[in-house]
Amino acid sequence: MVFRGRPSKACERCRERRLLCDQQRPNCSSCIRMGVACTGYRDTTTLRISDQTDFVRSKAMARINIAQTRQYIAPTKIRHLPQDLQILGRDMFFTYYVSDFSRTWDFLLQYLDSPGTPEHITLGIEAVSLAFLSNQVSSQTAKDLGRRKYCEALRKINIALQDPKTAMATSTFEGALLLDLFEKIVKSPSDINTSRHAHVEGALALVKLRGVETFKEGSEMRALMGLSLNVTVCSLSTGRAIDDVVRQIREHAAQFVDTDYPKWKLSGLMLEVTDLAAETRKGTMSSEERVRKSVEIDQKLAAVALNASPAWTYERKFISGHHNLQNIVPDGFPIYDVYPNRMITQMWNVLRLTRILLCEEIVESCVTSSDPDSDQQSDRAKLTIVDMIQEICASVPQMTNCEFAAKHKLPSGSTGSQHTHTMPHVLDVYILIFTLYVVAWCRNCPATAYEWTVKQLHNIADHFGIKEAAAILDILRKQELEDRVDPWVAFNVYESVMMWKRTPEQLQLPKWLASTSETAL
Known part of the structure; x- marks a missing residue:
């Protein structure tokens, strides 16, 4: 918003014709001479604000x-x-x-x-x-x-x-x-x-x-x-x-x-998730308490998802017979989703990855729980995890698959595998990185989904040149030999803003700028 100065006192007719208005009362002289009604004069204390x-x-x-x-x-x-x-x-x-x-x-x-x-x-x-x-x-x-x-x-x-x-x-x-x-x-x-x-x-x-x-x-x-x-x-x-x-x-x-908007409700539930994570790290809660609180929040998140439409509506696409189907979607899940914009994609995936983390906690806590229903609670949590992973995977092709679902995002005239990406397209891909990390991090992720997710991260790192994806892959490799890194700690890698490496040519910047570029950090 930009301040555009105080408005002119002149009547409407004089302003339109760029005439000098003498502002006589009750009508200005110009309007009287032309025999037309004078609209009167504006309040000069009003400010002009315009969206710039x-x-x-x-x-x-x-x-x-x-x-x-x-x-x-x-x-x-x-x-x-x-x-x-x-x-x-x-x-x-x-x-x-x-x-x-x-x-x-x-x-x-x-x-x-x-x-x-x-x-x-x-x-x-x-x-x-x-x-x-x-x-x-x-x-x-x-x-x-x-x-x-x-x-x-x-x-x-x-x-x-x-x-x-x-x-x-x-x-x-x-x-x-x-x-x-x-x-x-x-x-x-x-x-x-x-x-x-x-x-x-x-x-x-x-x-x-x-x-x-x-x-x-x-x-x-x-x-x-x-x-x-x-x-x-x-x-x-x-x-x-x-x-x-x-x-x-x-x-x-x-x-x-609008407190009924899904994003507002989701952000409120994230406060509950944060407090639960803090209590869990203290080690003072019993297994039964951790399961109970995790289930409560997960059910609230499920309710947000259930009532999200029409604000968060997206379109589901079914595919079959494609010669390279396994690279588009995980094996056995021949669908992908198209969202109206980047923000709605991200909000859905934040909700899903949060449910995955909660359900992982439920499964882990049920192992040491004395609750007779713990086995059923664990099984329900595992099913939810698989559902959320499938939903997340379905959100990826619209952003990353340049030969099929994301082809419309390429600059006009692009052909074959050698092409450039616009900055908005790279931003679309960037928001997927942390979500894909959570999928691969999850112990209950199906093997086919894990392999497909890792391939997607490699594609984001290599094809789109986004170095956070390479850093996330490095964390995943280390986790195979060491303890898993808490996803919210790993988020510190992703949290930085748009840190992908791009060449001056990819960004269509002056060639002399290349002389100031060094090897990626």
């Missing part, structure tokens, strides 16, 4: 195209490489992430080309944009520059925190979110067990200081809900119970959202 999302996207894409042209017109621009990297990274970040992948970050649109932007926000955006660009083309130059910007932003936000007034400002909270995003982007897969959540905790502290009730509907509220999700994931990966302020955030947000 499409404009921002087209503007950023135009900049990228201009940068491509400049490499042919003025190759000597290389001496200004850091500045060019900054512009490219910023435009790519706003185009592909802020305006496409995550609405949580649309609060940044107000800072696009705004001269009044606080310095720590400007530096934070620059740091995140450079880190984002670095991970697209493995540019060490962009990464190093991004780290310097990050350090400067950190210094500026620490100064802001010294003043009670600026500490409570919205921009300070937003700055903390940007610092956390930078940490996620630059995080290496080797940091799986050393993930830091300092900026998430810092942003949460600022929310407590400011008061949840002060956050307003719109982009500010979406940023707050994004933090709530971040805190939930951090709690799951560290084994801690949910902070009370997260529930306060939900209570406040309930005034502005």
Whole structure:
């Protein structure tokens, strides 16, 4: 949303004809001369606010195209490489992430080309944009520059925190979110067990200081809900119970959202899952208690799935006789599903993988349970696991199978196995990685589904060039020799934002950018 200035006082006829309106009462002189009724004059205290999302996207894409042209017109621009990297990274970040992948970050649109932007926000955006660009083309130059910007932003936000007034400002909270995003982007897969959540905790502290009730509907509220999700994931990966302020955030947000929407219900149940995981890690619950609580939450998730339509409707496709059927779907399961968009696909799969994790806990706890019904509970859980795995597998071909179900996602004119992928297509594939890890991690996964899932992860790593898939495969290989890694700990690998390695040619960026690219980290 962008402030467009105060409206003109002129009457409607004068505004349409771009005439100077003398604003006489009761009718202006121009209308009197023409013998027409004067509509009167507007209230000048009204603000003009317009949605600039499409404009921002087209503007950023135009900049990228201009940068491509400049490499042919003025190759000597290389001496200004850091500045060019900054512009490219910023435009790519706003185009592909802020305006496409995550609405949580649309609060940044107000800072696009705004001269009044606080310095720590400007530096934070620059740091995140450079880190984002670095991970697209493995540019060490962009990464190093991004780290310097990050350090400067950190210094500026620490100064802001010294003043009670600026500490409570919205921009300070937003700055903390940007610092956390930078940490996620630059995080290496080797940091799986050393993930830091300092900026998430810092942003949460600022929310407590400011008061949840002060956050307003719109982009500010979406940023707050994004933090709530971040805190939930951090709690799951560290084994801690949910902070009370997260529930306060939900209570406040309930005034502005549709609480009957499946996504809202699912996010609420994830808080229960998080608290159960924290209790389980303490080791104070009996087997019977773990089974009972897991079954209760699983039944609630099943109810969300049952009542999800029409908000989460998708189309089921049956296939048979295809010459390469085993590569499209797991053996014995000749179907795939087509979802309206990436978000709905992801929400369904989050629900399914959560049910898998709960049912795995049920099966494991039933082994030591003295409940006479434990065998039946275990059998039901195993059936649910297989059902959820089949549903997850059915969601994959629409994204990954470029020769069949995902062929429509390829750029026009693509032929054969040699083709490129658009950034939105890669994003579609990216959201599948963690879900596929949970399928392969599951002890009760059928062998055919496990083999097919591993092949899909290899395809995502090799064909789409997404390095998180390779990192997840590495974790799975280690688990064959060592103990299994908790899925929410493994999520720290996947949690980083769009860290796949892409070449400048794949992204259609200037060729000179290739000179700044290093081997993938």
